[in-house]
Amino acid sequence: MLCFFFLVYYLSSAACSELLSRHRRSWIINSFTIEEGHPGPFPYVLGKITIDRDYQVRFDLYGEGMDEKPKGVLTIDKESGTLYVNRAVDYEEKTVLKLRFEAMKTDSSIDTKLGVEIGISDINDNPPRFQRDLFEISVDEDATQGCHVQTMVAYDKDERGTPNSTFHYEIKSVSPNHPDTEFTIDSQSGTMSFKGCLDHEVAEMFTVVVEAKDHGDVVSLSSSSTVIIHVQDGNNHLPAISGQTGSGKVKEHEIGTSPLRLHTTDKDTPNSAAWRAKYTIQGDEGAHFKIETDPDTNDGILTVVKPLDFEEEALRELTISVENEAPYFSCKVKERPPSGLWKVETSKGDVPPPDTVKVSIEVEDVNDPPVFSVSVKEVALEENAPIGTWVEKVTAVDPDSRDFVYKVGSDPAGWVTVDPQTGDITTVGTPDRESPHVSDGFYTILLHALDDGVPPMTGTATLNIHVTDQNDNVPQPTVDFVDVCVSDGPSSTNISAFDLDDHPYAGPFTFELLGDVKGKWKLNPSHGYTAGLVKEPGVYSGPHTVDVKISDMQGQFAVYNLSVTVCDCSVTPNCRDPRSTATTAAPGALAIVFASLLLIMCLLLMAVFMTCRKEFVPLEPSDSSGATLLPSNIENPGTDCKVVVPxxxxxxxxxxxxxxxxxxxxxxxxxxxxxxxxxxxxxxxxxxxxxxxxxxxxxxxxxxxxxxxxxxxxxxxxxxxxxxxxxxxxxxxxxxxxxxxxxxxxxxxxxxxxxxxKEADLLDYEPHVYAEEGDFDVLSELENxxxxxxxxxxxxxxxxxxxxxxxxxxxxxxxxxx
Structure with a gap:
């Protein structure tokens, strides 16, 4: 404090009217300190600022603690320069107060302007604080000792680098306190771990209280946080098969049925991976079965997925084992040394054999259909073969050794029959390769073998009959008329032909003209699928008939009368065009004619209707005799009488x-x-x-x-x-x-x-009541x-x-x- 006064005196008096007359100086002085959380009483004197002058000065103080936040902390005596502290300050709110000090003359001019920093000394008033007061975590039961469990983090608001802000971690309590489990925490880093073994069945949850405590000189402050550790159940108990239910029987050729259900017990937590069972089947040759786990009961459900055959094996022996989805482990504490990790014995990876059981599945016999030795067969049959021709023989065997007969299942054209006992197939119709039932030369029939079982079963075989072609069709022209143009020289047109038979009984064809055609018609070319009909110049315009003989490669032929129209192509490009036009126009002309006729008929009907229409005016009868008379105003009586006799x-x-x-x-x-x-x-x-x-x-x-x-x-x-x-x-x-x-x-x-x-006209006869409606007891005879x-x-x-x-x-x- 004394040094501060000397410094102020020296600076303010060093030579100095020149300083005061030329400019003002500002100074920053760090010489005052306020203790955080001072208990008072307030106000108390912090210090005094003294400037040695020959004249009187006044003191003013501005800045933090005065007219800026935190306001009202300091005051100054304007005459003496004494500083007062009015209330306690918080180091964590402000570590230093920055102010401006001014000394003014009596004429209000500034004599001296100084910058002043007043420090706030920290005290240990803040304990270390954790991020949260409660942490909740989960740890697997099969976790290895020494593994990381949780990292605790705390923070102290006191001045850094001082004992007040330095702290350490420690575990205050663990509940429950199990002898095979001990939790530890690193005092500096706050990392938590454990020693020994975790056992879900012994303790499902641990509650650990962790404390952070600072190193204050006067007083030591601390805070705590709670860590709840849930132990997740691991597979430290093997599943065991406790029994089975079901008939243990399945019918052959049947799938989707469940003949057996295995029951399993497990001490681990239900619906966890350590509890859920996983079944395995051994000895299932052919993969006829599968076993699935019931998610609710953990039972194993055995299901048939591939048909079984009684004749192959009537009894199936299976071995089924069970294990859990999670791998098995075990942990046992052997020694607890005072420092370091404990000595434990684990069996992780060394899994004991799973629980197994042998089951027998009985296959029940059912009526099997006869089986053909060849299910799809192909044979050849000549077209137009005579009735009774032998085609093929089919053979079937009944697995149950039952009697059976052969039948024709599908024969679209009705060409064949089968011997019910021997399976010999013969024709009952004439095969025709050109039949619509023949596709690409093949005729397909279905054959059945029907046994005498209950219910009867049927085996099916397919017979593809290749119908070989014969030359039973003659060539035919594609059209029966052609057009030829009139010309001074020869003109020609084409004649095309086809044959329903196949090679070599079809084309290319040989065309030949018959009759007196010399000088009129000729063919060029005359061989192939299309021939050229050449008209000689002497043929007149109009219709002509030409006899054409068409022969196939084997000499089979037919003669056709070909209509040839000769016309002037310069008038019409096609001789058929006029006819086509007429044909096209015919429907329009007919429509016009019919419309005209319909209009005429409508007009005639209207005329008849208007001529024959009569207007009737009802006439009032002269008396009320009970009948109705229809008067008529017809000009000629008797012309409007219509009588219908029932x-x-x-x-x-x-x-x-x-x-x-x-x-x-x-x-x-x-x-x-x-x-x-x-x-x-x-x-x-x-x-x-x-x-x-x-x-x-x-x-x-x-x-x-x-x-x-x-x-x-x-x-x-x-x-x-x-x-x-x-x-x-x-x-x-x-x-x-x-x-x-x-x-x-x-x-x-x-x-x-x-x-x-009417009743009045019924003479003397009175109505006679014979019986009431619904009265069946009284029966009266009717009068004659x-x-x-x-x-x-x-x-x-x-x-x-x-x-x-x-x-x-x-x-x-x-x-x-x-």
Whole structure:
């Protein structure tokens, strides 16, 4: 402190009005120190700044600890220059306070400006701190002693390089404390390891408390962190086969079945690699089996993956072993020296033999199909061979020594048969190499061998028959017409031919012209697959016929009439072009013709419809007799009557007429025979007939009635409806009047038979209740139904009333009305 005052005095007084008058000087002085965490009391005097002057000065202090962070730490007496500390400071927050000191004259001019640094002395107020308070790690059970487990890292905020920031690591506690396991830590690096052996079954988890402690002179501070070490289970227990379940049987030729399941126990942690079992099969010649591990139970499931044959081996002996996915290991502590690693005995790599078991799989016999000695066979057969020709013999053997027969499975053309006992194949049809069933000269059939087992089994063989060719086809031209151009000199065209037979029974062909062709036609060339037909200049234009003989290489030939058209090619490049044009145009012309005809027909139909359309206006009846009368406003009565006789009317009327036609004689009303007009030939419409006079034709006969029935189109309707429509196709002959009368008679007969009166018209007959609906206990006899005689119908016809007369006057032609 004294040195500081001398220095300030020397600097401020060294000669110096010249210094003060010319410029100001700044100084940095490091002479004051504040102790970190001073307990007080506050404020206390840190020191005093004294400048020797002949005049009075004032002191000011600026910077850290004054008007900058950390604010309020220092104050200065402006008159005396004494420094005061107002509160404790933290070394870890600021290690030095940098300030500016100014001495000012009374006129406020600066006398001296100095830079001042006040140091903060560190004390041991921070313990070492770990990155985390809790660490959680995993270590494999089969880890070797001395291996790295965890590295602990701590940090002290005190001043570096001092005892306050120097620390070391140590283990304070381990839980559980197992005699075969000891955890250690390097005091300087913080690296953790262990001595001895880890055993998951003894201790699944260790809790280790690690402490970091500094080397402070006055006081030593420390902190701790907890490390939780999980011991992952290793394979230190071998799996053992505890039993088996399943039938141990499998049917031959069957795959995918599981005849056996092995059960295994293991003391290691379930669902870990040390617990999961891995099975191996020995003695499986042919690789017929596989064994898989059930992920839930750890059982071994034996499955058939390749068909077994009872005839080869009925009993299969297998050896199955089991081990774990993780390799086996063991560790045992032998000696615990005070320093260094312990002496342990491990068996890692020295694996004891796995647990094994022998199993027997019984193969059950099933009906095997017969087996052909050759499944695919190829033979030759001459085309057109006679029926009964021997083709080949097939042979099959039944593995079960059962009886079997041969059959033809597929014979598309039906050419062969097979002896069911011997397998001899013979023809029952004529082979044709040109048949569509022959492909590339081969005809394929399928043969079956069917045994008598339950169920019966079938073996199949394929027979490819090579049908050798014969010269059974003659050459043919590719076209039956050619075109030749007219010219002053010779002109030619080509004639091509083909043959369905194969070499050497086909081309090249020999062409020859027959008939009187000298000076008209010739061939050049005349040999090959195509010949040149040459027209001599003397041949006129138009169609010609040329006889051409075409022979194959073996002399087989045929003669063809070839149509040749000679035309002027300067007009049309091809003689067929006009015809082609006509052919092309024909559909368009036909379409136009048909469209025109259709339009004309539509117009005719519209004209007929508009001419024949009638407008009906309903007329109110004069009284309510219960029936409906359809009035008509037709200009000529009787031209709009359409009558359709139902089948039952025709049948009933025919019966009565055939039995006694004279019964209708008394009903004649004087209607004379006359020819119908064109209007009368139309159909008559009778709707809701209630009353009608009954015409009669005394010349009516059974033959006339039959003729009428042939011209009637019946329409079936319920008899309860009174509406009756009868279509009469009236012939334009004299007998049409008789037919008309007969139809009216049939209608009246039906009408009289089906009349239903109202309750008021039922005379004196009251309804009689015979039984209630659903009552089956009471059975009553029905009364007899009395039908009136035929005379009653005739009497009813004579008294049909005025309404019928009005209707009859409408429907009758004028020349027969009374």
């Amino acid at each position: 089948d039952d009317i025709v049948a009933r009327f025919t019966e009565e007429t055939h039995s006694d036609p004279s019964n209708w004689g008394g009903q004649h009303h004087g209607i004379k025979h006359s020819n119908f007009s064109k209007e009368m030939e139309q159909n008559f419409i009778y709707e809701h007939l209630e009353d009608m006079s009954h015409p009669y034709n005394e010349n009516w006969s059974q033959t006339s009635w039959s003729s009428l029935m042939a011209n009637i189109t019946p329409i079936r309707q319920p008899l309860k409806k009174i509406d009756i429509y009868v279509n009469l196709f009236v012939q334009r002959e004299e007998t049409s009047t008789m037919n008309f009368h007969a139809a009216l008679q049939a209608l009246l007969h039906q009408r009289l038979s089906s009349l239903q009166g 139904i009395i039908l009136p005689d035929k005379d009653s119908y005739q009497k009813a016809l004579n008294n049909l009333g005025p309404k019928f007369k009005q209707l009859a006057s409408i429907c009758k032609p004028p020349h027969i009305q009374n």
